[in-house]
Amino acid sequence: xxxxxxxxxxxxxxxxxxxxxxxxxxxxxxxxxxxxxxxxxxxxxxxxxxxxxxxxxxxxxxxxxxxxxxxxxxxxxxxxxxxxxxxxxxxxxxxxxxxxxxxxx
Numbered sequence: 001x002x003x004x005x006x007x008x009x010x011x012x013x014x015x016x017x018x019x020x021x022x023x024x025x026x027x028x029x030x031x032x033x034x035x036x037x038x039x040x041x042x043x044x045x046x047x048x049x050x051x052x053x054x055x056x057x058x059x060x061x062x063x064x065x066x067x068x069x070x071x072x073x074x075x076x077x078x079x080x081x082x083x084x085x086x087x088x089x090x091x092x093x094x095x096x097x098x099x100x101x102x103x104x105x
Contacts, residue, residue, distance in 0.1 A: 002064070003063060003091065004060060004062055004093065005069045005089055006058070006059070006060055006090050007087070008056070009056050009087045010056040010085050010087075011054070011055050011085060012084070016054070018081060019054055019083060022077045030059070036063075036068065038063040038072045039062045039063070040061050041060045041061065041062050042058075043057070043058065043060070044058060045058075070089060
């Protein structure tokens with residue numbers, strides 16, 4: 001592995017109910033990557049300006065290649081249900097903080 005990618009996803013408007021319904025399966029997918037050779041290092045919902053409603057997703061994923069991240073994201077329940085209006089995956093360089101302390105609690 002060793003290469004990092006930032007995933008920026010924005011929900012379609014008025015999809016809070018869909019997001020809430022799929023959230024447990026989405027979180028399970030992020031934690032148990034199955035056959036995918038990826039590790040989700042950081043992640044969480046993007047919030048609206050009031051900090052109340054979830055409007056998207058931000059992830060930092062470690063993988064060997066962009067196609068591996070794309071395949072992993074295709075299997076995400078949010079993606080499969082069409083929650084996202086836009087999804088961007090970009091190579092990212094970890095330059096601040098301690099990568100050795102990364103991961104889910």
